[in-house]
Amino acid sequence: MKLSLKSENNALKVNKLTKKYALKSQNKEIIALNEVSFSIDKGSMVALLGPNGAGKSTLINILAGITNKSSGKAFINGFDLDKSVNKAKLSIGVVPQELVMDPYFTPRETLNFQSGYYGVKKKNYITEKLLEKLSLKDKSDSYVRYLSGGMKRRLMIAKAMVHNPPILILDEPTAGVDVNLRQTLWDSIKELNRRGTTILLTTHYLEEAENLCKDVVMINKGEIVVQGEIKKLLKNIDHKSVNIYIENQIKKLPEELTNFGFSLKNENYFLLDYKPSEISMENILNIILKNNIKIKDIVTNEPSLEDLFNNLVE
Ligand SMILES: Nc1ncnc2c1ncn2[C@@H]1O[C@H](COP(=O)(O)OP(=O)(O)O)[C@@H](O)[C@H]1O
Ligand SMILES: [Mg+2]
Numbered sequence: 001m002k003l004s005l006k007s008e009n010n011a012l013k014v015n016k017l018t019k020k021y022a023l024k025s026q027n028k029e030i031i032a033l034n035e036v037s038f039s040i041d042k043g044s045m046v047a048l049l050g051p052n053g054a055g056k057s058t059l060i061n062i063l064a065g066i067t068n069k070s071s072g073k074a075f076i077n078g079f080d081l082d083k084s085v086n087k088a089k090l091s092i093g094v095v096p097q098e099l100v101m102d103p104y105f106t107p108r109e110t111l112n113f114q115s116g117y118y119g120v121k122k123k124n125y126i127t128e129k130l131l132e133k134l135s136l137k138d139k140s141d142s143y144v145r146y147l148s149g150g151m152k153r154r155l156m157i158a159k160a161m162v163h164n165p166p167i168l169i170l171d172e173p174t175a176g177v178d179v180n181l182r183q184t185l186w187d188s189i190k191e192l193n194r195r196g197t198t199i200l201l202t203t204h205y206l207e208e209a210e211n212l213c214k215d216v217v218m219i220n221k222g223e224i225v226v227q228g229e230i231k232k233l234l235k236n237i238d239h240k241s242v243n244i245y246i247e248n249q250i251k252k253l254p255e256e257l258t259n260f261g262f263s264l265k266n267e268n269y270f271l272l273d274y275k276p277s278e279i280s281m282e283n284i285l286n287i288i289l290k291n292n293i294k295i296k297d298i299v300t301n302e303p304s305l306e307d308l309f310n311n312l313v314e
Helices: 056-063 085-090 107-117 127-133 149-159 179-194 206-212 230-235 281-290 305-312
Strands: 010-023 028-041 045-049 071-076 092-095 167-171 198-203 215-220 223-229 240-246 262-266 269-274 295-301
Touching: 010 056, 010 198, 028 056, 028 071, 028 198, 028 215, 028 223, 045 056, 045 179, 045 206, 056 071, 056 092, 056 167, 056 198, 071 085, 085 092, 092 149, 107 127, 107 149, 127 149, 149 179, 179 198, 179 206, 198 206, 206 305, 215 230, 215 305, 223 230, 223 305, 230 305, 240 281
Parallel strands: 045 198, 045 215, 092 167, 167 198
Antiparallel strands: 010 028, 010 071, 215 223, 240 269, 240 295, 262 269
């Protein structure tokens, strides 16, 4: 028996993945991805988070087989992209950022056509299942041009799934999508994950990553800056922020407080951005009481992905 690499436990695994774009006209090279390594467990839902230009689309285009990598390894559902490109490709569906579909087709026709394109045998078409899964049943036979923006997006997801891939990759699924629509899309994506599809989505919305995903891979300028479980990462942030509202108006803060980063916002409250490793809440309260400042209310702000991101990305 031949022992294979352990990568089959992962839905996706990349190792030192590098992409360089040669800009011949300017005689220079852009390193879009620089030795990126991470893996994603089967069944999980992970956000690939990063600002514009970070390398997110490049990464997923490599996984989708649209862009060639410069070096490194990529495994999709255990299949080595170098050795089993077809099996690798059949294991993922990719939803691109832009809407690409024929407005004169109906959703049913679109999905049947796409199934044929993927070489799925007619008896194995899952068009009806997909229409139902993505709440498009009612509009199965309307022209795509009459669908709402949200329906078009859901049809894009269905289109990426005609070959029933275990892994779905979405590139900025809600970029430019209005707030109400975003929630319905999130619900659809969550439902797919609940039913077993592994999902990797790229986003530059921190809120989206926090709402949808348990795990995050943050990239910036082609390199991973942090990866892991969002909850754990947030717990480890050595930064808290608290607003303290006061009874007796004051003009100036005691020095002991300004030393730790307190600032007086106005006569009624002050804000503290502090590092719990440097000062505890108990210490803070003691200083306040010692200086005869009467507290009316305390509002603490939980650290968010945004804090984490800002700490890591300048
Ligand atoms: N086809 C290309 N040719 C040259 N440079 C590219 C190409 N595609 C992307 N880039 C560059 O690679 C970097 C990463 O881009 P991209 O992967 O699109 O980032 P993101 O999706 O995170 O916004 C950027 O600097 C971008 O300008
Ligand atoms: Mg992109």
